[in-house]
Amino acid sequence: MTAATAPARGPGTAAHAARRAFRALALPAVLIGVWWAVSSASGSYLVPPPDVIAAAFAELWFSERFFADALPSIARLLGGYALALALGIGAGLALGSAPRLRALTEPVLEFLRAVPPPVLVPLLILLAGVGNGMKVLVIVSGCVWPILLNTIEGVRAVDPVLADTCRAFGVRGTRRLRTLVLRSASPQIMAGARQALSIAIILMVISEMFASSSGLGFTVVQFQRSFAVPEMWAGIVLLGLIGVVLSLLFRRVERRVLAWHTGLRAATRGE
């Protein structure tokens, strides 16, 4: 199969790209078609046809509303996510390399992780008000856990032979942290970070549904309450698109960071 497609690849790179684009877009196109058929058949105003949603989307988001509602949401999302990464990885490194500290904190961490972050919103409103701080805190409080726990796992799994190698050659301190601990824990850290990203998006929306007067979550709820159905859908579509773009970006970063891991796995499987 590879042998058959290989010669076609040289002159037909454009055709190849077209085929890839087709494969990626075929199913969405079909789904939009189905949506169209269903919505025009049912005639329900709750399920407007795609062209109506598209028009609402363009009108809503290609205006300063994007800067007033969408951009601040995205900024809080990224800010909270970055903070959770720093906190989770930092604390994970410390706890992962100190067995006694870990044993001491483990029950507390398990408890905190088990608390569903949305129930923290009322509490955080009391503590931090209804501003940006509260919303970022909600995001951090939810997505720090997978990062933290995965980092701890990763640090614990550092190969003892590599650790001995570092000791024997006098590699210690920050260089040891950067070249040994962080790198060997990076597959687990990335796995935690991926989980955290989807949690962050959910919590961004939820934090804006409470006591808020702007943001994407607020917008969607507001349109729902005022029966502006196409606009509500337009908000949902934007949220979906943000999720897709972020996960594509994440995958790019991951491919770079974990190139060695992918290669190593392929090499060991090939044996």
Next chain:
Amino acid sequence: MPEPALPPDTSQGSGPMPEPMLDVVGLHKTYPGDGRPVEAVRDLTFRLEHGEFVCVVGPSGCGKTTLLKCLAGLMAPTSGRVELAGRPVTGPPADLAVVFQEYGRSLFPWLTVRANVELPLIEKGTGKARRRELVEESLAAVGLSGSADAHPWQLSGGMQQRVAIARAVAYEPAVLLMDEPFAAVDAQTRGDLEDLVRDIWRRLDVTVLFVTHDIDEAVYLGQRVLVLSAAPTVLQEEVRVDLPEERDQLDTRKDPRFAELRAWAYAEIQRAKADVHRSGAGPRE
């Protein structure tokens, strides 16, 4: 701050050295274990002179790796002491390098071959230009100049082992410890690597302790062979290898003296096992 480098040996062949390079006295190691302690090394006393090439042979599980880790300062002995050039070893000494038994796992998979060799030198504070020189030289010495930008997992087992050797050599240690480095490579590669290590030892002014379970290899490589007993481990026997300095895979191994020496060492190991069986003091296999 790393300890100062040892003075170069200027007195080769001019009488006995004032102090040995490596001095091991009454080394004993018992692993605490889970309820049942494991006595890995009972009592070992020996010394390595400056610039010597000494091989340690012993049956599997007799504590060779344990001994090596104590010498490298990676593990504290239960009792006894280890001195490197007159200084007691309490942690990994700055002028000692190790090639580990699990060489594949001792290379950083996320670093290129070049970066793997360079890392200890960066930590040591070697200047950039000198670092490049050392990396190039040591990779050339093991025949891996062409693979400097590859990652370890892109190399064969034998090549990975050579990277580990190059890293140890580039470190410019006074003492080089090697733990069964060729146990997992094929016979042909093994012969080449043996000659490579002899060659490096002769060109650089380095004291080598080479652990193996292969008697032939020990006799072929060493100036002296220490035979360890089965657990409880003591120094069973010691032999000076009076083969010519120039060694060759074909000629040396055909030498009748080589056959004598290996037969003798083989008998020693057999005797070690038999002693253990007779006295009944040995561990369960």
